[in-house]
Amino acid sequence: MDNSVKTFTHISEFLDYLGNDFTGLTSEMRANLDQEPTFAFNCSKHYADLIKNSAEPVKLLREVLPSTDELKDAPGFVDDPVGDLPAGKSECILQKYENRALIVSTSACGVRCRFCFRRNYPFQDTQNIASEVSNWLDVHTSIWEVILSGGDPLTLGPGPFRDLVEAIAFHPSVTTLRIHTRLPIMRPDLVMQHFELLRELPARFNCVLVVHVNHPDELDEESAAVFAQLKFSGWTLLNQSVLLKGVNDDAETLERLSRRLFEQGVLPYYLHQLDHAKGVAHFEVSDERARELIAQIRTKLPGYLVPKLVREIAGEKSKTPI
Known part of the structure; x- marks a missing residue:
């Protein structure tokens, strides 16, 4: 090798x-x-x-x-399960929720999760994404939080990533920057290439990093080192998981996941029910079972380590509690 x-x-x-x-x-x-x-x-x-x-x-x-x-085809499993396309404001900007905008910063990712809700999304890697985002924010001055998503935004090279962040920082209306990423568990080396900038950003924004970890064995010494440096720099660290059949659909795994995350400085935030993307139906766990699992881990963990059980429904103005 x-x-x-x-x-x-x-x-x-x-x-x-x-x-x-x-x-x-x-x-x-x-x-x-x-x-x-x-x-x-x-x-x-x-x-x-x-x-x-x-x-x-x-x-x-x-x-x-x-x-x-x-x-295998399954009823109700579609190409755009969470309504990304109707929420599109440009090639790279989505707005589903009031005063917040999401940037589809790249199609590249550290992994192809088999349950990915954007597995059928028509990605278009915008040539000058920093300029497009800046021009849009010039007009939409009510936006106070910008979310960098993808793909995975931290797969961008240091130059393009800095350009994008600087374009957002140019707008004083944007006070919160949120990054959604799996790289701390997939490619911690790619996270490290951005650390000079990531350390600077909490002086300029309220900074939130939302990592995606589904199983406690996805966390190791390298993820702990990434999170420790981010937390020391002033980032708020949250985790969102997807409830997946055969992966984490048992109370013991979910309990260990919450505790392991907390040991590494990350708070459990969301436990998502599966988005109904075409091709992922074999991962589905029923709502009844999901509620049972949350009830079980609630008896084992303090409230701050029990994630919110939610589903994203296309067209709704927020995540829907289950």
């Missing part, structure tokens, strides 16, 4: 890296493996190492390994 390789884009290379002695891949997963998925495979070497070191590797594998279950 070439140590310079940071990301696997071929399933065969990924499985070779896991090794012939790796016992985490079940016969069922091998039988259902889609070797040429329409939603392309992409997984970081760092996450592959987390899988190899996990006590429950099957759960982590389900998040990244393509399955033929993705080819």
Whole structure:
């Protein structure tokens, strides 16, 4: 294995890296493996190492390994499950909620999560995104929070990322900057390339980083180091998870996840019910089961470690509690 390789884009290379002695891949997963998925495979070497070191590797594998279950049609599972397209204000700007705007900053990501709600989104990598965002904010002066999403905004190079942030900072109406990312658990090295700027930003904005962690074994010493530096710099750190069948749909896993996040300085924020994107129905957990799980972990954890159980419904003005 070439140590310079940071990301696997071929399933065969990924499985070779896991090794012939790796016992985490079940016969069922091998039988259902889609070797040429329409939603392309992409997984970081760092996450592959987390899988190899996990006590429950099957759960982590389900998040990244393509399955033929993705080819099955299911009623109500559609290309745009959360209403991104009607909320579009330009190629890269979405506005669903009052006084807040979301920037689809890039199509690139540190992983192709098999349950991704934007797996069918028509990404357009805007050539001069900083200028487009700045021009839009010039007119929309009621916007006080800007959310950087994607893809993953921290996959941008240091120059384009700084340009985008500076374009936002030029507008005094924007007082809060929020970044949604999976890179602290997928590509912590890419987070580190931005640290000079990330350390500066809390002096200019209220800064919130929302990480996406679904299982406690996704957290390690490198994620802890990233979070520690961000927290020391003044960032508010939150986590949002997706409730996924076969990954975290048991109370013990969710309890360990909340506690492990807190050990690394991150507060559990949302536990999302699955967005009904086409190709992800095999991950769905019923609302009844979801409420049972929240009730169970509420008896084990203090209230600040119990995430809010929510669903995003297209066209609604906020997340919907379940």
